[in-house]
Amino acid sequence: MGKMEAAGGLAVTTGVDVNAAVDRLKADDVPARVAAKDATLWGPEAEAEAAIRLGWVDTFVQSKELVEPLAKLRADFAEQGIDHIALAGMGGSSLAPEVISRTLDLGISILDTTDPGQIVAELGEASLRRTAVVVSSKSGSTVETDSQRRAFEAAFKGVGVEDSAKRFVFVTDPGSALEKLANEQGSHLFLADANVGGRYSALTAFGLVPTALAGADVAELIEQAEEFATTIQSEGDNPALVLGAVIAAKPTITIADDGTGVVGLGDWAEQLIAESLGKDGKGTLPVVLEGPAAAGAGGADRVYATVGGSSTGLPTGSALAMPDVVVNGPLGAQFLAWELATAYAGYLIGIDPFNQPNVTESKENTNRILADGLPEERPHAVDGAVEIYGSHADTVAGALGEVLTNADREDAYIAVLAYLDRIDDAAVAGLRAELAERTGAPVTWGWGPRFLHSTGQFHKGGRQTGVFVQLTGEVGEDLVIPGRDYTFAGLQAAQAAGDRQALESRERPLVRFHLTDRKHGINQLLHAVRELS
Known part of the structure; x- marks a missing residue:
């Protein structure tokens, strides 16, 4: 197919010629400057935003502190007969937990909607009695999330759940209205890394709290990211650098699961790429495909990517069309690799990857x-x-x-x-x-x-x-x-x-x-x- 770069547990294989772009990133010392959280990298107009949005580069270090209290809270819930997690969140607050839940078959109910039918379905008495609700919002004021919280609060009271405030777990940034509410009513509270934007928050409390409470081994996800972080400044194989050049190579990137263990990463990557790169009249459009054989995968104007958990890409003997790039490795490494790659692509395209002006x-x-x-x-x-x-x-x-x-x-x-x-x-x-x-x-x-x-x-x-x-x-x-x-x-x-x-x-x-x-x-x-x- 082409050249493979593998390091830190993750491999990127591509037939797209991105040598010039990779050489430019290396010549401009971009990997080292990202690792050092250099806010000047994307230009003077982006500097103020980048200065408070680069915590994701090593946020997994801070996230280790979540492992023990989350394990304790999960055990406490189990003693109370609470074995189901509903997540009220939007965008970066819901998409990473959804990938983790689907990949590990955790069964979290993801409520990132305002459709009344979908919400009513979660409010039945039998399920409510065994449910805890994670309410995730960086600002603490997201209208969809606030509306869902209010609906659950009324529903808990309606079926006679005592001390319903203890059924809520709030995940938010320090100083938000949600933090204040949690403290006032005595709900569980986990504060996220304030220097990480929502779409880069997979390995912060936003990605880890609901999934840990549902049974995910989040310590393993953190370890996978930590191992991959050692490759950021690698002079040898540097998978994220190649992936960033691929993302920037054409106007569109199509993304499909390859069936080898990671489920639904495209939906998370879609937000990361679209919101980071789609501005100033330019950018890369991500298209999530139903599977490797889906219509519209290839074309002269697009790069076709498959994503999976194995080291080999498409299953042996597959008759499917060969993708332009194959990204394979464990989920924790995938999260950090795509975040790095998107930041690199922003540099190549000339876009601030951290703001969202529209x-x-x-x-x-x-x-x-x-x-x-x-x-x-x-x-x-x-x-x-x-x-x-x-x-x-x-x-x-x-x-x-x-x-x-x-x-x-x-x-x-x-x-x-x-x-x-x-x-x-x-x-x-x-x-x-x-x-x-x-x-x-x-x-x-x-x-x-x-x-x-x-x-x-x-x-x-x-x-x-x-x-x-x-x-x-x-x-x-x-x-x-x-x-x-x-x-x-x-x-x-x-x-x-x-x-x-x-x-x-x-x-x-x-x-x-x-x-x-x-x-x-x-x-x-x-x-x-x-x-x-």
């Missing part, structure tokens, strides 16, 4: 809509169980055809943004692969509102060539948010509308399909896309 835009739109009410919108057409907005077509198939036509231009990509229940409505995610089979453009998928904390930055701040499909749906059972004058359905609708406004202000093509009946609407969408040539 993330707040949709949030501000959402807050305004919650205060003023939803904008009045009428569908252009209704086709069965689907209302069509932002299209000239009268059928779902016709509107999807318009999407493909709009994407038939240089550097375009398609983003499907689904404000639905990613558990009960999971089948609709098949739309990504179906569209990818019918276009030469990259096609990315995002569940709302979680993508607002990841690819949402790229869509607003990266290259302005996106073609957008937004999916919304009628709600069956809504849920009140205690202490707020809106419900979860109202919040979800406001987030979708706020995001539409942010994208439409950039004059990007956007078609919205509103499902008046979710099950039938999803079937319609999938049937319609399969009709297209």
Whole structure:
């Protein structure tokens, strides 16, 4: 396939010619400067932010202090019959725990949604009585996380759980409103490394607290990262350096699990890459694939990467297309390698990898809509169980055809943004692969509102060539948010509308399909896309 660089328990093998980029990184002494936490590395405009965002380079040292208290708290919960962990968090607070949970089969319930159906499903009396809730937010004020905390608090009281404050474990930065609340009500509290941004926080309390409480051996993850950290300044094989050059090599990187032991790393890497590199009108677009055989993996405009836990990449005898880069090694090493690589890619592209200048835009739109009410919108057409907005077509198939036509231009990509229940409505995610089979453009998928904390930055701040499909749906059972004058359905609708406004202000093509009946609407969408040539 190409050259392999292996060190610190992780191997990167690639056929992409990145020798010039690697030589530049070495000549500019970038690895040593990252290891030294040199905040000047990405230029004067990035220096202030970088100065308080480089703790991830060695945060695993501080994280060792978490191991013993987490083991004690897990044992205390077990004595009380608490054996299930629900995580209320968004973006960097949920994506790393999700990878760890899926890889180690921990069964954590990840609540990074405002869809009322998905939240109601977690509030049944039988499960509540054996559940502890980890509430994770750097700022302590994330609207989705705060709303979920309020819902759980009311639900615990509703089923008569005594001293429900002790069912909550708060993970936050020092000085946040969540720290204050934890101290006031006597909830468990773990403070994270304040010098680590959310998307780089996999090996801090944000990644380790919920997973340790669910049974993960987080000491092993820390050891894996510590071993890989010895390679940062290596003059010999330096896997992260090669991976960084690969990420910066082309406009898009597609990522798939290779089936050898690491599950779902692409979803975490998607946020890391998109939010770090998608700004200033440029950057690398990450696309998470369903598997190694998924549609849209390869192309002249993209690098195709597979990720796994073995040292050999794709399983022996695999008939799948050969990827451009194979990244294999244990999960702790993977986290640090991709963080380093993203910082290196930012240097090569000329981007500050630590700020997120466009993330707040949709949030501000959402807050305004919650205060003023939803904008009045009428569908252009209704086709069965689907209302069509932002299209000239009268059928779902016709509107999807318009999407493909709009994407038939240089550097375009398609983003499907689904404000639905990613558990009960999971089948609709098949739309990504179906569209990818019918276009030469990259096609990315995002569940709302979680993508607002990841690819949402790229869509607003990266290259302005996106073609957008937004999916919304009628709600069956809504849920009140205690202490707020809106419900979860109202919040979800406001987030979708706020995001539409942010994208439409950039004059990007956007078609919205509103499902008046979710099950039938999803079937319609999938049937319609399969009709297209």
